[in-house]
Amino acid sequence: MQAQHDAKVAKGLKKLANPEPLDCIFCKIVAGQIPSDKVYEDDRILAFRDLNPQAPVHLLVMPRKHIASLNEAGPDDRAVLGHLLVTLPKLAEQLGVESGYRVVNNCGALAGQSVFHIHFHLLGGRSMSWPPG
Ligand code: 5GP
């Protein structure tokens, strides 16, 4: 009984430390409050087309859970982030770009992150240069 209570309190505290902001557009996409062109979803992750595509195939793949960026990901997020990573090649295959695609995570404003709900860009369908800008 006490252990159950403690677990509940710990969960509540974790939620406080990692809130789902009312103004997070990707949380709104998860909740279906903002429409998106979804290509895949399951109980843990969601993949949809970027509104402003930078390649013929440009998906955003993210956990349903609000994690602001890679810097905020903790040990509890290993499973969902691992699941996300191993789903990427399946999505690339589904969209016909498995022979070459790029996965990008912008972490922090300096790196170009503009939406602070962790997401991975999957880009394909054109040749790409290196290093990125
Ligand atoms: P970031 O700059 O944070 O790495 O990537 C955010 C991405 O989200 C950008 O490529 C931007 O085009 C995309 N984006 C922003 N708002 C929306 C939206 O409401 N719907 C969709 N599908 N993409 C969005």
Ligand code: ZN
């Ligand atoms: Zn969010």
